[in-house]
Amino acid sequence: MKRALVTLTPPEGKRLIARAVAAMPEVQDALxxxxxxxxxxxxxxxxxxxxxxxxxxxxxxTVGVISRGRTCVTPKETWPKHLVLYRGEPFDDPLEALKRMGPRDVFIKGANAIDINWNVAVFAAAPDGGTIGKTYGWTITKGVFTITPVSLEKFVPTPVEESARLTGIHSFDWGTGLYAALVPIPHSHPVTEVEAYRILAGVEAIPIAAGGAGEAEGSVTLVLEGDEEAMERAREVTKEVKGEPYLRPYTEDCSVCPFAKICGPGSGAL
Incomplete structure (x- = not known):
């Protein structure tokens, strides 16, 4: 048995997770x-x-984002469309895709929280529930294989079903950013750095510490364990993701934001 000590910054962890999700047999089959x-x-x-x-x-x-120290949104003119592929080729009608999808298809949605039970949840600020509100019914009732790529930087000790009862866009008197509801995704298969190392290298990854400073904020530190061949794969995978750059801050101007009325700074409540 070989062992290694690895620290990954949030962007490094996300790159690792993304490569693992792309390599999953369920994703490859759906493609x-x-x-x-x-x-x-x-x-x-x-x-x-x-x-x-x-x-x-x-x-x-993205539309919703946590950036510049607050929950926020990106500028409306940049709001993107979801990426839908059918047999590996672009499919331009997301609603039609949701109508046709089933257990052999894959739905991928990031999250804002993963709790001690490995349950995940995502913020929603739009009155109609945003992305999760518009897609959840289709995916859960038809058994669509749902994957949540989520870094352990988003680990929270409070079970998400408890957190969800505390939130809502009209639940707060003031705050540092956009008010939102936390929506659990109970049928999702989370993929963290732990699962990513298992998928890509066949090693066990045990989170043992978190955080840092000087461009290591939000990092996760893990112990990797496996046989010599698997650990050599893990070494190469780790080297490939190290140095992934941070994303730059990108948020809306409060003076023109369509969500200003449900936001602490935007409404003047803070």
């Missing part, structure tokens, strides 16, 4: 035979890059 629906989000943008083999301006591949 050949069915639908792969990638809902927008910064972590999902890494997955889209790995599947498409091309760069994406990831800061603009």
């Amino acid at each position: 050949k035979h069915g639908f792969v629906y990638i809902a927008t989000g910064t972590t999902a943008a890494y997955v889209a890059e790995e599947i498409l083999g091309e760069d994406i301006e990831k800061e603009k591949w």
Whole structure:
């Protein structure tokens, strides 16, 4: 048994996770035979890059975002469309895709929280529930294989079903950013750095520490364990993702934001 100590920054972890998601047999099968629906989000943008083999301006591949120290949104004129592929080719009607998808198809949606039970949840600020509100019914009732790529930087000790009861766009008197509801995704298969190392290298990854300073904020430190061959694969995988750059801040101007009325700074409550 070989062992290693590895620290990954949030972007390094996201790149690792994205490569693992793209390599999953369920994803590869759906790319050949069915639908792969990638809902927008910064972590999902890494997955889209790995599947498409091309760069994406990831800061603009989301609507809701936590950036500049607050919950916020990106400028409306940059709001992207979801990426839907059918048999590996672009499919231009997301709603039609949702109507046709089934257990052999794949839906990919990032998250804002993963709890001690490995359950995940995502923020929603639009009154109609945003992406998760518009897609959840289709995916859960038809058994669509749902994957949530989520870095352990988003680990929270509070079970998400408890957190969800505390939130809502009209639940707060003031705050540092956009008010939102936390929505659990109970049928999702989370992929963190732990699962990513298992998928890509066949090693066990045990999170033992978190955080840092000087461009290591949000990092996760893990112990890797495996046989010599697997650990050599893990070494190469780790070397490939090290140095992944941070995303730049990208948020809307409060004076023109369509969500200003449900936002602390935007409404003047803070």
